[in-house]
Amino acid sequence: MKKIGSLKEFACTPDRFQGGHRLCPGCAHSMIVREVVNATDDDLVISTATGCLEVCSAIYPYTSWDVSWIHVGFENAAATISGAEAMYKALSRKNKLYNEDRRVKFVAFGGDGGTYDIGFQSLSGAAERGHDFLYVCLDNENYANTGGQRSSATPLGAHTSTTPRGRVSYGKKQKKKDLTMIMAAHGCPYVATAIPSTKHWKDLATKAAKAISTVGPTFINALSPCTTEWKFKPEETTEIADLAVETCAFPLYEIEDGHKLKITYRPKVKLPIEDYLSRQGRFSHLFKPENKWIIEEWQKQVDEYWDYLQRREEAGV
Amino acid sequence: MALKYELKQKEVWDGNMAAAHALRQAQVDVVAAYPITPSTPIVQNYAQFLADGYVDGEFVMVESEHSAMSACVGAAAAGGRVATATSSQGYALMVEVLYQASGMRLPIVMTVVNRALASPLNIHGDHSDLYLGRDAGWIHLIANNPQEAYDMTLCAFKIGEDERVRLPVTTNQDGFLVSHTAQVVKPLDDDTAYKFIGEYKPKYPMLDTKNPVTYGAQTEEEWHFEHKANQHKALMDSPAVIKEVFDEFEKVSGRKYNLVETYKLDDADVALVLMGSAYETAMLAVDKAREEGIKVGLLMPRVFRPFPYNEVAQKLKNVKAIAALDRSMPMGTTGALYNEVAGALAANGQSAIMTNYIYGLGGRDTTVEHILEVIRETEKNAKAGKRVTDLQGFINLRGPKLSFN
Ligand SMILES: Cc1ncc(C[n+]2csc(CCOP(=O)(O)OP(=O)(O)O)c2C)c(N)n1
Ligand code: SF4
Ligand SMILES: [Mg+2]
Numbered sequence: 001m002k003k004i005g006s007l008k009e010f011a012c013t014p015d016r017f018q019g020g021h022r023l024c025p026g027c028a029h030s031m032i033v034r035e036v037v038n039a040t041d042d043d044l045v046i047s048t049a050t051g052c053l054e055v056c057s058a059i060y061p062y063t064s065w066d067v068s069w070i071h072v073g074f075e076n077a078a079a080t081i082s083g084a085e086a087m088y089k090a091l092s093r094k095n096k097l098y099n100e101d102r103r104v105k106f107v108a109f110g111g112d113g114g115t116y117d118i119g120f121q122s123l124s125g126a127a128e129r130g131h132d133f134l135y136v137c138l139d140n141e142n143y144a145n146t147g148g149q150r151s152s153a154t155p156l157g158a159h160t161s162t163t164p165r166g167r168v169s170y171g172k173k174q175k176k177k178d179l180t181m182i183m184a185a186h187g188c189p190y191v192a193t194a195i196p197s198t199k200h201w202k203d204l205a206t207k208a209a210k211a212i213s214t215v216g217p218t219f220i221n222a223l224s225p226c227t228t229e230w231k232f233k234p235e236e237t238t239e240i241a242d243l244a245v246e247t248c249a250f251p252l253y254e255i256e257d258g259h260k261l262k263i264t265y266r267p268k269v270k271l272p273i274e275d276y277l278s279r280q281g282r283f284s285h286l287f288k289p290e291n292k293w294i295i296e297e298w299q300k301q302v303d304e305y306w307d308y309l310q311r312r313e314e315a316g317v
Numbered sequence: 318m319a320l321k322y323e324l325k326q327k328e329v330w331d332g333n334m335a336a337a338h339a340l341r342q343a344q345v346d347v348v349a350a351y352p353i354t355p356s357t358p359i360v361q362n363y364a365q366f367l368a369d370g371y372v373d374g375e376f377v378m379v380e381s382e383h384s385a386m387s388a389c390v391g392a393a394a395a396g397g398r399v400a401t402a403t404s405s406q407g408y409a410l411m412v413e414v415l416y417q418a419s420g421m422r423l424p425i426v427m428t429v430v431n432r433a434l435a436s437p438l439n440i441h442g443d444h445s446d447l448y449l450g451r452d453a454g455w456i457h458l459i460a461n462n463p464q465e466a467y468d469m470t471l472c473a474f475k476i477g478e479d480e481r482v483r484l485p486v487t488t489n490q491d492g493f494l495v496s497h498t499a500q501v502v503k504p505l506d507d508d509t510a511y512k513f514i515g516e517y518k519p520k521y522p523m524l525d526t527k528n529p530v531t532y533g534a535q536t537e538e539e540w541h542f543e544h545k546a547n548q549h550k551a552l553m554d555s556p557a558v559i560k561e562v563f564d565e566f567e568k569v570s571g572r573k574y575n576l577v578e579t580y581k582l583d584d585a586d587v588a589l590v591l592m593g594s595a596y597e598t599a600m601l602a603v604d605k606a607r608e609e610g611i612k613v614g615l616l617m618p619r620v621f622r623p624f625p626y627n628e629v630a631q632k633l634k635n636v637k638a639i640a641a642l643d644r645s646m647p648m649g650t651t652g653a654l655y656n657e658v659a660g661a662l663a664a665n666g667q668s669a670i671m672t673n674y675i676y677g678l679g680g681r682d683t684t685v686e687h688i689l690e691v692i693r694e695t696e697k698n699a700k701a702g703k704r705v706t707d708l709q710g711f712i713n714l715r716g717p718k719l720s721f722n
Binding site (some may be wrong): 054068072096122125 | 373379390396523533537646
């Protein structure tokens with residue numbers, strides 16, 4: 001496992017995901033990806049699902065990827081990486097590896113659409129088969145690439161282009177699917193949540209390093225604040241991510257061997273959920289008097305979940 | 318090292334066993350597959366070879382055909398020999414990824430056991446799946462019996478992996494009629510088969526991580542067309558390599574294959590064009606018809622894509638009337654084989670009278686007698702010098718007579 005030292009050291013790692021890509025200014029995807037790919041000194045083979053990251057980072061004849069990289073489709077990043085990983089195993093068994101002196105690790109990136117929704121079956125299958133890879137979900141809680149439609153990661157009350165607020169609608173009616181726990185329930189040896197953040201940069205880098213060096217299927221659900229669809233200023237990305245953690249809307253934790261849960265950051269003072277919601281245009285309608293109950297419901301769900309996490313950690317289950 | 322399999326000079330194999338042995342002998346690095354009738358036994362046989370130590374590659378039993386083809390793409394781009402098997406609904410589920418495999422020029426081999434597409438659900442043989450994948454950018458080889466299923470699968474690796482081709486290849490055999498019909502097959506021994514196919518020659522392998530590559534990039538209006546044109550050119554140029562491989566295969570096996578196969582066509586006035594197991598039924602019908610004095614012959618594109626249109630036209634140069642038999646419902650037009658042959662003739666200034674027959678859907682029996690009837694009808698056209706029969710007829714269809722003109 002790569003030792004994650006100081007930020008200065010980490011920031012000086014040669015970039016394997018390079019600038020010049022066409023993600024929006026302030027897009028969190030690139031921050032997360034840079035941290036993940038730099039969290040190992042091993043060579044990488046990466047697959048990426050269709051979505052913002054993919055369409056913005058490999059526009060022929062250019063590429064941002066200084067590692068082996070493949071994009072096949074929207075719903076099959078996990079299946080694709082599982083094939084590449086199987087080839088690595090086969091060639092090592094047959095003594096036919098291309099570079100005997102190098103160790104290769106396998107990472108897949110998918111958006112929440114490509115992970116929670118259309119790619120869920122492929123991810124579940126690859127995890128069950130026990131391939132040795134890390135899957136990172138870049139969870140911006142909507143189909144950003146296609147204009148901000150809902151996904152099953154979109155939280156309650158959020159305005160999206162397919163759950164628009166309107167005279168008789170308050171946005172999305174359902175709550176967010178708990179994918180991290182679902183992946184833990186697969187018995188993955190390591191799953192974690194993470195955010196792009198200046199304050200918590202090491203939390204993400206360490207988790208990525210740990211996940212990549214763990215043998216077997218590992219999963220990181222990284223909240224990826226989307227300036228364009230969440231409607232906040234591009235320079236506020238990490239601040240919004242930090243607020244998600246400080247309000248416990250998106251708690252930072254990890255689970256080993258499918259059950260050993262550890263909260264990796266505990267806010268000193270849990271901020272009210274309004275502090276997170278009010279900073280994003282996608283929730284602005286919730287502050288109308290008739291929607292007050294949704295904010296109350298949000299707070300209730302956040303409190304219950306935070307309580308649940310703490311009890312599980314305490315109980316060691 | 319995988320164990321060698323001691324094979325007899327003559328084995329009794331069905332098409333599925335024949336295809337599975339070809340995959341084993343190719344020493345495929347990654348097989349990723351999902352079961353579906355009637356190709357299930359291919360993956361089961363392969364799993365047994367693995368369990369008994371005859372295979373040392375990876376066998377990835379995925380959770381769907383979509384993932385099977387996706388894993389094949391990932392594995393092939395990683396840099397090694399890759400294969401899978403499927404039929405029908407599984408094929409349909411793969412279609413998105415079939416285009417991605419060929420667009421990335423990955424020489425995956427897929428042994429297809431052809432079956433009808435639902436609805437209504439039907440597990441038996443027809444060519445609906447083959448026709449669905451027609452434009453997916455794969456080379457499609459046709460096998461009419463277990464021996465050919467074996468031979469075509471060995472050839473498929475050598476064709477697809479050739480530096481000058483680098484395209485995925487399917488081998489096609491009719492569900493049940495070939496896949497589950499045991500016949501005598503003369504296999505090559507393991508060493509000869511592997512030597513014929515040769516070592517996998519990597520091109521831009523992702524696993525050569527010292528030389529990173531990007532696969533599956535985005536191209537919009539400024540590059541997409543050029544990429545697709547290049548890919549099409551590779552397909553259009555591939556017959557030269559296919560012929561070479563068939564010639565080499567003849568040297569090791571004594572069995573000769575051609576882009577276009579014919580039967581008693583040289584002096585024929587009447588020709589039937591068809592592919593698959595019915596071709597062998599048609600051979601018997603031709604023999605009978607010739608006893609009746611009808612000069613009839615057969616033609617089959619061994620290679621359905623790239624379609625050998627000039628060879629087809631050349632072979633049909635002297636016939637007066639042609640019936641093209643399609644084993645798939647064209648749903649709103651004439652059959653694909655009819656259209657291909659008509660196009661081939663038109664491109665070469667030929668004007669034989671053409672008709673189309675739809676037959677064998679969902680495993681419907683097509684007998685020598687049925688084909689004999691088609692031959693007699695086609696001869697009427699030849700004699701009249703113009704089409705006097707229906708443009709599109711249906712063989713062995715129950716209910717009131719159906720035809721289109
Ligand atoms: C099979 C298929 N269905 C739909 C699409 C259209 N599509 C492309 S990206 C995308 C949404 C991506 O959302 P997400 O996975 O959350 O990634 P993001 O762009 O938000 O990072 C959709 C719907 C597609 N490419 N393929
Ligand atoms: S739309 Fe959102 S996720 Fe997509 S590039 Fe822009 S900020 Fe990033
Ligand atoms: Mg998204």
